[in-house]
Amino acid sequence: MQNDKLSDCLDQFIKHCKKFDLRITPQRCAIYKKLIKEENHPTAEEMFNIVRKEFPNISYDTVNRTLLTFAEIGLVDVVSTKGGPRRFDPDMDKHHHFHCIHCGKIVDFYSDEFDNLGIPDYFQDDFTVYTKRVVLNGLCKKCRKKKGLKDRNIAIQNKK
Amino acid sequence: MQNDKLSDCLDQFIKHCKKFDLRITPQRCAIYKKLIKEENHPTAEEMFNIVRKEFPNISYDTVNRTLLTFAEIGLVDVVSTKGGPRRFDPDMDKHHHFHCIHCGKIVDFYSDEFDNLGIPDYFQDDFTVYTKRVVLNGLCKKCRKKKGLKDRNIAIQNKK
DNA sequence: TATTAAATAGGATTCATTCCTATTTGTCAA
DNA sequence: TTGACAAATAGGAATGAATCCTATTTAATA
Known part of the structure; x- marks a missing residue:
């Protein structure tokens, strides 16, 4: 993704959050930025391991909760699976x-x-x-x- | 289900098990008989509670393992869900x-x-x-x- | 910049699933 | 029909995933 495309995407993200009265926190931004780069329907734990590289103090719970919040406001999908950990799909x-x-x-x-x-x-x-x-x-x-x-x-x- | 239909169904079940070298155990029969009556994609735990009524000593693990075995040999489906416990679908x-x-x-x-x-x-x-x-x-x-x-x-x- | 409710970190808890192992049992061949 | 043996079971332990709890921090607003 090009830089301007990415910042477009982030602008949209921020608008979307505001529409639902969600605060724009650094954690949410970091998670979203990493998520839209993923092609493989990552789990909360996979996202946790990706995000903590730049955000060493972030907690698993925050990542998981944030992903569920994104799903609630329609920013991502939860993939239907036959068991195993929940997977998130950033392609809407x-x-x-x-x-x-x-x-x-x-x-x-x-x-x-x-x-x-x-x-x-x-x-x-x-x-x-x-x-x-x-x-x-x-x-x-x-x-x-x-x-x-x-x-x-x-x-x-x-x-x- | 009528009685002859049910016994047909059980005959098929037994054949199917033998085809895959699975032993015909009372537990497997009980689980299968109850499962095909279910309309609501039960979880392993729901099946455990149903089957234990007639089979008080059966263990949760046996029910769960058996349902997975049935799925392996194509007797039932595992339903795709967005999280929550695994659900089994007897309608093939x-x-x-x-x-x-x-x-x-x-x-x-x-x-x-x-x-x-x-x-x-x-x-x-x-x-x-x-x-x-x-x-x-x-x-x-x-x-x-x-x-x-x-x-x-x-x-x-x-x-x- | 002060206020306040929302969000977070991190540990505890819950729930679902799988693993472990001693015991039982279905199957098959003699 | 019986004996041998591998497969299956019961029941508890362990693991894995998701959620909950609470003290603390922080984004948003005036």
């Missing part, structure tokens, strides 16, 4: 997710067809739909190559 | 999910249009896709009605 544009069931990696992808899906009519009566996302599960290139994947390792992502 | 037919962002409820729904979505071509090269699911997020009827949604729904109330 329309996109969809592929989950590798072997290594747990989550890959973003874009599709006009998926974006344009209609919500079934009968749904509108009982539910108000804010977001819509297609989630694919399968194997990524790397994991597909691996030999000796037995069927039962399908759920390996749950193991340590 | 094609279906899609609505998540209420206020109360956390997950509602199944069916849609031919969603089932028939194609996977983008460029995807086939790099990924092997096993399952595809559309996930909607929003408010259920009950939550939509509620006044005074608290702080964490700030983002929802302010959306255009």
Whole structure:
């Protein structure tokens, strides 16, 4: 990201915070700046380790709480996962997710067809739909190559 | 479920276990029988409380481990969620999910249009896709009605 | 610059999940 | 049908993630 693009982004961030009466603290700015550089849906702990490099005194709780606050005001998304720690997605544009069931990696992808899906009519009566996302599960290139994947390792992502 | 349907289901269950060299234990049978009656994507703990009524000595670990094993061999699904305890879905037919962002409820729904979505071509090269699911997020009827949604729904109330 | 409520640090607590190990049990072959 | 053996279990311990608690600090406002 270029410098002017980044400062645009930060201006937007500050506006967004003010709109929701959130104070502009150095911690929040640091977390946000680092987050938008991340491509891999980081966890709170990953963000903690990134941010503490420049902010040695920051606490894990602050990072986690701040990320949840960002999610509340619509600055980031919480990724849907099948267990494991919560992951945050700074990309708020329309996109969809592929989950590798072997290594747990989550890959973003874009599709006009998926974006344009209609919500079934009968749904509108009982539910108000804010977001819509297609989630694919399968194997990524790397994991597909691996030999000796037995069927039962399908759920390996749950193991340590 | 009728009795013959249930015993069909159990026959299938036993076959499925044998196919994966899993022993047919009373615990596994009890857990499976209860699980397929559940409509609400139960957690391991919920299943533990259901099963222990007829099986007072069963341990939480056995229930949890068994549910994960079922997921590994494709007898059940692990539901994708944005945090909270892991939830299991005994419905292996094609279906899609609505998540209420206020109360956390997950509602199944069916849609031919969603089932028939194609996977983008460029995807086939790099990924092997096993399952595809559309996930909607929003408010259920009950939550939509509620006044005074608290702080964490700030983002929802302010959306255009 | 003084006031005040919001936000933070850091430790404690809670909750969910996984691990450990002695014991039990399903399966299979004799 | 029985004996051997690996798989599975119970129950408690340990780990991991998220949240809570409280004294202290600080951003925003007048």
